[in-house]
Amino acid sequence: MTTTLVPYDEALTRYEPVLGIETHIELGTKSKMFCGCSTEFGAPPNTQVCPVCLGLPGSLPVTNQAAIEGIIKIGLALNCSIVEWCRFARKNYFYPDMPKNFQISQYDEPLCVDGHLDVEVDGETYRIEIERVHMEEDTGKSLHVGGATGRIQGADHSLVDYNRAGIPLVEIVTKPIVATGDKAPLVARAYATELRELVRALGVSDVRMEQGSMRCDVNVSLMPAGSSVWGTRSETKNVNSLRSVERSVRHEIERQAGVLDAGERVIQETRHFHEDTGTTTSGRSKEEAQDYRYFPEPDLVPMAPPREWVDELLTDRPELPAARRARVRAEWSLSDKELQDIVNAGALDLIEETVRAGAEASAARKWWMNELSRRATEQGVELTELPVTPADVVRVSALVAEGALNDKLARQVFDGVLAGEGTPDEVVEKRGLKIVSDEGELSTVIDEVIAGNPDIAEKIRGGKVAAAGALVGAVMKATRGQADAGRARELIIQKLTG
Amino acid sequence: MSTIKKTAAELAELFASGEASAEEIAREHLGRIRAVDGDVKAFLHVDEDNVLAQAQAVDARRAAGERLGPLAGVPIAHKDVFTTKDMPTTCSSKILEGWQPPYDATITARLREAGLVILGKTNMDEFAMGSSTENSAFGPTHNPWDLTKIPGGSSGGSSAAVASYQAPLATGTDTGGSIRQPAAVTGLVGMKPTYGGSSRYGVVAFASSLDTPGPMARTVLDAALLHEAFSGHDPMDSTSIDRPVPPVVEAARRADVEGLRIGVVKEFGGDGYQPGVLARFREAVELLESLGAKVVEVSCPHFGHALPAYYLIAPSECSSNLARFDAMRYGLRVGDDGTRSAEEVMALTRAEGFGPEVKRRIMLGTYALSSGYYDAYYGKAQQVRTLIARDFDAAFEQVDVLVSPTTPTTAFPIGERADDPMAMYLADLCTIPSNLAGNAAISVPCGLADEDRLPVGLQVMAPVLADDRTYRVAAAVERALQDRWGGPLLAQAPDLTEAVK
Structure with a gap:
């Protein structure tokens, strides 16, 4: 069935989108959720496994307390209540990358409930309500060999790597996100961005979407404008970048509007997002979905985090992104736009470190945001990936301040540093870059x-x-x-x- | 000097004093296995070279002056549900035939550490599901009292091995009575510790919230010594209790019931109970009274619902626990000819690899956990479980221990109940409540039924973590009855080597 896409702006004149986002975040604990195996990314297949994460007969899980600490930190940062008592549950289904053919997860008793996260889009604040945050284990990874697409269809055989099996996974589920209108794709992206920043600030995960340590499933449904009866939703998987979060919502709005305009029914199903085309294709239909036969995990005692511990985690937590932005904005006398540009460029950490190391805020911002951002863009890399450090920027700024360099010369010093010619002083020396003051x-x-x-x-x-x-x-x-x-x-x- | 009829305590003494080496003791038991196990069929796996090597290593440790445990040098039969890295572990299932685990169960490791010598792996009902050991994929085990009878189950290989003097000790696991019932029908002592008192790590799971490893032996003291040797907190098992092991050996030696309040469970008796079983049970209660215990009748009104609740909870957990046997990583693989999907290979393997009782329980459990049925079945069964635990709590406010027959009947003929699951399930009628509540319970011989001259067991149940109390009562009964009989009950069993000839 081919669906005619309805242009985005037109779709929004007739339909109101409702979103829901489920995010999986792999915690950066040293060991797995229920055994002592390493969680290091990129090891040769099946080298980080043991009887427990391979689900060998007789083996038993034991909860990693560091993971519980991680999820509670996330729950608290999302303004959730941390329940006093809850259990793990088994989610039963057969798949070769799941060693026990059940996943240890949580069902009707999640650890963190009822939170929210505020995000900003075009100067307006949207409050995203969080339904639950729960703990589970990751599955292994299947590699389908011999097909054209890398998908199981058409493959000759499949290989399974269990290194990932048992890595602690936190699932964060929003309540339905309503009344975002034509901002829906931006709100979805802003939420994923803010969540990533939050988790990164907490230091509990590296939240790298391209490596899969943060993965979003995006639910979208449409209802006729003015209605209050929600439509049928689709769930888009495989959304592996912030940009894709935005694009997938946009595409689903255009696609579902087309389905509804044609007088057809949106099918409740999972869909796969394709980065190259920006479109989604049908996956498994939820109507023929399996019955997971959840029941409380009998191999694990219930979780009952002591209140004092939770309070301690709340007291000891680092500054969260929203508070940090407010502080920096005031300290550096920035406009909203200037702050937003810094955040978007991923320069906040760098500038702050540069300032901490002794540079003037205005100078640090000028070099990172103008000169170095431009070069990162030219080279197609992240600002953090440029081979220049905050210490280098501090030194260049100092040379300019004392009159030893002017801006033009300073740019040449950065040329040298980026070309691997050494520290700013070494570049100045080698290239003979000194203001003629004789x-x-x-x-x-x-x-x-x-x-x-x-x-x-x-x-x-x-x-x-x-x-x-x-x-x-x-x-x-x-x-x-x-x-x-x-x-x-x-x-x-x-x-x-x- | 033959060591095979000696108790574990006596053997340990011989070893400790240097009168016998572990190797001598092991050789004699291997000889006994060779002589009788062709008829009893208690063992699935015996590797004589491995056994002798273990024994020699224990002798070497002693020679080196190492301090060994109180059961060092004593041989033991190990139920095939415990993982052993030097022996196959099959759970008597075709689906695991030939599987050699890469790791030792915690209990296996503790036996080795304590200097016990593992003779081999014993037969069982497949994945511990059954009460007769007839559900083994490798054929039934025979009761040494009468080879045409069942040895109980699921730990029937273990009970038969110990009752036929092939080993002085054995391990078992008890999910609904799988230690106590086989002990009862073979004239042994079998103990189900408090849930969480003995580690489940490396015990291939049947029903996780019920499975409890425990000791089987010919005397109460031997059972207590083994209990103490392998129990205690295990950080690899989240449900393991982090508390000191109850003083079971001391209790077994103390063996007195003076002033103890004993409750007879009113609901266990009457229709469906063999008269000879009830007669021996009543005598045991009278005996306890004569020894100074105060006996009262106690009602546990929900015990009648224990069996149906058990047959929802245990299959539910088993349907999930046994999902891992899918041909992908280990064990049997059927139909992998390059044309079939992984899912098809899984289905073919499971169809061929599991026996009928295992399939029946997987199906029951899958159904009971299904969406729309969960509340009515699994959910309701969990509520019954709570009520049964409350019955125990209320009873233990009035009395120190509860007693009942261990099983409604003595050993039945092999084949008699094979096609009648409900009749088979009734064998565990009296033992199941303690699995549901997680409390301690022991079975100790209390004589032979008049009708068939087969052993009868007395069950003694105590509160959670009061395991020592069951040993105290069992030891008192054992001492008084042995005085009356002029020796152990097993002395009245036919001589197998004679019988075989």
Whole structure:
């Protein structure tokens, strides 16, 4: 069945989207959820396994307290209540990458409930209500070999890597997100962004979407504008970047509007998002979904985090992103737009570190946001991936402040640092980048410039001091930028009018 | 000097004093296995070289001056449900035939550490589901008292091995009576510790919230010594209790019931109970009274619902626990000819690898957990479980221990109940409540039924973590009855080597 997409803006005139987002986050604990195996990413297949995470007969799980600490930190940061008592549950289904053919998860007794996270889109705050945050174990990873798509359809055989099996996974489920109108895709993206920042600030996961340590499933349904009866939802899986979160919502709105316009029914199903086309395709239909036969996990005693411990985790937590942004905005006297640009560029940590290391906030921001951001964009890398450190920026700023470099020279110093020529001081040394402040040398150059530009010199003599700029430019050119332009200007005017 | 009829305590003494080496003791038991196990069929796996190597290692440890446990040098038969890294572990199922685990169960490791010598792995009902050991994929085990009778189950290989002097001790697991019932019908002592008192790590799971490893022996003291040797907190088992092991050996030695309040469970008796069983039970109660105990009748009104609740909870858990046997990583694989999907191979393997009783319980459990049925079955059964635990709590406010027959009948003929699951399930009528409530319970021989001259067991139940109390009562009964009989009950069993000839 081919569906005609309805242009986004048109779709929004007739339909109101309702969203729901389920996010899985792998915790960065040293060991797995229920055994002592390492969680290190990228090890050779099936080298980080033991009887427990392989589900061998007779083996038993034992809960990793560091994971429980991690999920409680996330729950608290999302303003959830941490329940006094809850249990794990078994989710039963057969799949080769699941060693026990059940997943230890939580069902009707999640550890964290009823929270919220505020996100901002175009200056407006949206409160995303959190239904629950629960703990579970990750499955192994199947690799389907021999097919064109890497999917199981058409493959000759499949390989399974159980290194990932048993890695602690936190699932965060929102309540339905309503009344976002045409901002729905941006709100979804802002939520995923804010959640990622939050978890990163807590230090409990590296939240790298491209490595799968943060994965979003995005539910979208449409109801006719003005209605209060929700439509049937689709659940898009495989959404592996913040941009994809936004695009997948947008696409589902266009697709479902097309289905509804055609008088058809939206099917409740899981869909797969394709990065290349920005579209989704049908996966498993939920109507033929399995019965997971959840029941309380009898191999594990219930979780009952002591109140004092939870209070301690709340007291000891680091500054959260929203509070940090408010503080930085005030300390650095930024506008909302300037702050947003810094956050979007991923420069907040870098600038703050640079300031902490002794640079002026305005200088740190100027170098990171203008010069270095531009270069990161040119090279197609993240700002953090540039081979330049906050310490380098501090040093360059200091050299400029003391007059040893001007901005132009400073840019050349960064060229050198980025080219691997060493520290800023080493680059200055090697490239001979020093402002010419020797008056005698400068004076000689100025005399030559005056001699070479008699017309302009005449104008200045005649009182048109503004014309000095042209001569300053010539001086700078002659000194390959190493002259102190201000001093050169003073000398030129002095020589011609003094 | 033959060591095979000696108790574990006596053997340990011989070993400790240097009068016998572990190797000598092991060789004699291997000889006994060779002589009688062709008829009893208690063992699934015996590797003589491995046994002798273990025994020699224990002798070497003693020679090196190592301090060994109180049961060092004593041989033991190990139920095939415990993982052993040097022996196969099959749970008497075709689906695990030949599987050799890469790790030892905690109890296996503790036996080795204590210097016991593992003779081999014993037969059982497949995945511990049954009361006769007829559900083994590798054929039934025979009761040494009468080879045409069942040895109980599921730990029937263990009971038969100990009752036929192939081993002085055995391990068992008790999910609904699988230690106590086979002990009762073979004239042994069998103990189900408090749930969480003995580690389940490396015990292939049947029903996780019920499975309890425990000791089987010919005397109460031997059972207590083994209980103490392998019990205690295990950080690998989340449900393991982090408390000191109750003083069971001391209690078994103390063996007095003076002033103890004993409750006779009113609901266990009457229709369906063999007269000879009830007669021996009544005599045992009178005996306890004569020894100074105060006996009263106690009602546990919900015990009648224990069996149906059990047959929802245990199958539910088993349907999930046994899901892992799917041919993907270990064990049997059927139909993997390159044309079939993983799902098809899983289905074919499970169809061929599991026996009928295991399939029946997987299906029951799958149904009971299904959406729409969960509340009516699994949920309701859990409520019954709570009521049964409350019955125990109320009873233990009035009395120190409860007593009942261990089983309604003596050993029945092999084949008699094979096609009648309900009749088979009734064998565990009296033992199941303690599994549901998690409390301690023991079975101790109290004589032979008049009708068939087969052993009868007395069950003694005590509160959670009061395991020592069951040993105190059982030891008192054992001492008084042995005085009356002029020796152990097993001395009245036919001589197998004679019988075989």
